[in-house]
Amino acid sequence: xxxxxxxxxxxxxxxxxxxxxxxxxxxxxxxxxxxxxxxxxxxxxxxxxxxxxxxxxxxxxxxxxxxxxxxxxxxxxxxxxxxxxxxxxxxxxxxxxxxxxxxxxxxxxxxxxxxxxxxxxxxxxxxxxxxxxxxxxxxxxxxxxxxxxxxxxxxxxxxxxxxxxxxxxxxxxxxxxxxxxxxxxxxxxxxxxxxxxxxxxxxxxxxxxxxxxxxxxxxxxxxxxxxxxxxxxxxxxxxxxxxxxxxxxxxxxxxxxxxxxxxxxxxxxxxxxxxxxxxxxxxxxxxxxxxxxxxxxxxxxxxxxxxxxxxxxxxxxxxxxxxxxxxxxxxxxxxxxxxxxxxxxxxxxxxxxxxxxxxxx
Numbered sequence: 001x002x003x004x005x006x007x008x009x010x011x012x013x014x015x016x017x018x019x020x021x022x023x024x025x026x027x028x029x030x031x032x033x034x035x036x037x038x039x040x041x042x043x044x045x046x047x048x049x050x051x052x053x054x055x056x057x058x059x060x061x062x063x064x065x066x067x068x069x070x071x072x073x074x075x076x077x078x079x080x081x082x083x084x085x086x087x088x089x090x091x092x093x094x095x096x097x098x099x100x101x102x103x104x105x106x107x108x109x110x111x112x113x114x115x116x117x118x119x120x121x122x123x124x125x126x127x128x129x130x131x132x133x134x135x136x137x138x139x140x141x142x143x144x145x146x147x148x149x150x151x152x153x154x155x156x157x158x159x160x161x162x163x164x165x166x167x168x169x170x171x172x173x174x175x176x177x178x179x180x181x182x183x184x185x186x187x188x189x190x191x192x193x194x195x196x197x198x199x200x201x202x203x204x205x206x207x208x209x210x211x212x213x214x215x216x217x218x219x220x221x222x223x224x225x226x227x228x229x230x231x232x233x234x235x236x237x238x239x240x241x242x243x244x245x246x247x248x249x250x251x252x253x254x255x256x257x258x259x260x261x262x263x264x265x266x267x268x269x270x271x272x273x274x275x276x277x278x279x280x281x282x283x284x285x286x287x288x289x290x291x292x293x294x295x296x297x298x299x300x301x302x303x304x305x306x307x308x309x310x311x312x313x314x315x316x317x318x319x320x321x322x323x324x325x326x327x328x329x330x331x332x333x334x335x336x337x338x339x340x341x342x343x344x345x346x347x348x349x350x351x352x353x354x355x356x357x358x359x360x361x
Contacts (some may be wrong), residue, residue: 003080003081003082004077004080004081006077007060007070007073007074007076007077010073010076010077010080010102011053011056011057011060011102012053013080014052014056014102014103014106015049015052015053015056015106017110018048018049018052018106018109018110019047019048019049020047020048020049020050021047045119045121045122045131048109048110048115048120051109051120051121051122052105052106052109054122054124055105055109055122055323055325055326056102056105056106058122058124058324058325059072059073059101059102059105059325059326059327060072060073060102062325062327066327066329067098067327067328068094068098071092071093071094071098072092072094072098072099072101072102073102074092075088075089075091075092075094075098075099076099076100076101076102076103078091078092079099085099095328097328097341098328100190101326101327101328101341103190104190104193104194104197104326104341105326107190107191107194108194108197108198108201111194111195111198111202111272111273112198112201112202112205112272112273112321113202113205113206113272113273113274113275113291114201114202114205114319114321114348115272116242116269116270116272116289117205117209117242117244117308117310117317117318117319118205118310118317118318118319118320118321118348119132119317119319119320119321120320120321120322120323121320121321121322122322122323122324123157123159123322123323123324123345123346125324126158126159126160126324126344127156127157127158127159128156128157128159128322129154129155129156129157130154130155130157130320130322130346130349131152131153131154131155131320132152132153132154132155132317132320132351155349157322157346157349158346159322159323159324159344159345159346160344160345160346161342161343161344162204162342162343162344162345162347163329163340163342163343164197164200164201164340164341164342164343195273197341198272198273198274199273199274201321201343201347202272202273202274202275202295203274203295204347204348205319205321205347205348206244206274206293206295206306208319208347208348208350209306209308209318209319209348209350209355210306210357211350212319212350212351212352212355213306213352213355213356213357214352214353214354214355214356240288240307240308240309240356241288241289241308241309241310242288242289242290242291242307242308242310243288243289243290243291243305243306243307243308244275244290244291244292244293244305244306244308245278245290245291245292245293245296245304245305245306246292246293246296246297246301246302246303246304246305247292247294247296247297247302248302248303249292249296249302249303249304249305250278250292253278253290269289271291272291274293274294274295275291275292275293276291276292276293276294277289277290277291278290278291278292300359303359304357304358304359305357305358305359306355306356306357307355307356307357307358308354308355309354309355310354317351317354318350318351318354318355319348319349319350319351320346320348320349321345321346321347321348321349322345322346322347322349323343323344323345323347324344324345325343325344325345326341326342326343326344327341327342327344328340328341328342329341329342
């Protein structure tokens with residue numbers, strides 16, 4: 001695409017590299033109201049690109065006493081067409097941090113582990129609904145038999161403010177005169193900050209999953225892989241799809257012989273900020289993705305193993321992250337005002353029956 005001419009084209013350009021492939025064909029699900037023939041679930045939940053597009057659109061439209069989305073979007077459009085940053089900020093009465101809010105979120109979004117282990121569902125307003133599939137046991141057609149039934153469920157949520165710890169570093173003008181253009185310096189800061197925000201959000205997701213775990217096991221899972229299988233896979237989560245490990249738990253895997261029914265080599269998939277793919281899969285068990293996280297590197301957390309169950313569809317998930325918008329904001333650190341970012345959203349809504357935690361000892 002050539003340089004954008006409109007704000008819509010700015011958003012389209014920013015989301016162009018994000019996947020537009022749905023995890024599952026929506027037409028295979030009973031998501032259409034039989035009377036109105038309309039989708040029960042908004043279609044922008046279907047793919048990562050549509051989700052990101054909606055989130056950026058929320059940012060562009062939002063206005064309050066501290067944030068003017070339309071002006072920030074017009075300023076971003078001007079900069080993407082080669083205008084000088086200082087002149088653009090003066091013309092539209094915005095800060096550089098507001099100008100780069102849209103590309104910042106566009107770079108942060110694909111790095112979120114929520115794409116892998118959960119569902120991201122942007123909401124159009126602070127009071128909204130999120131959707132997920134629930135798997136329930138119901139009486140079968142024969143006496144004393146049970147059937148597993150999948151049901152689309154929704155939950156009302158209210159998005160709330162969440163101050164992010166990552167801050168925009170103040171770039172002094174001296175750095176612009178040391179062989180770098182102002183655009184190069186700002187893009188370097190953009191890359192660095194987007195990574196920090198992704199780390200912050202991924203840490204939030206894992207912490208909320210831990211708080212919501214329905215099963216916690218300690219004491220008799222003494223580091224052996226067979227016992228881990230028994231306690232996490234059989235007793236807790238027979239349909240486990242993901243394991244997230246602390247550093248010590250990962251080390252215990254490496255000490256095990258690679259014999260059935262334990263481990264064998266498996267090509268790694270995509271890694272995320274703060275979570276790294278482990279190149280193993282389980283034999284004689286459903287395919288399971290293994291991640292280890294540096295967030296759990298010390299103390300008891302290093303021995304932690306979290307098991308998650310996720311179905312084949314974007315909505316069947318252990319958690320839902322429901323972002324509404326991100327805005328630039330002022331943060332006071334050590335009596336010095338810096339620029340940071342504030343998120344409004346229900347950053348993680350966990351379904352506890354799909355989460356179990358064990359601690360290897």
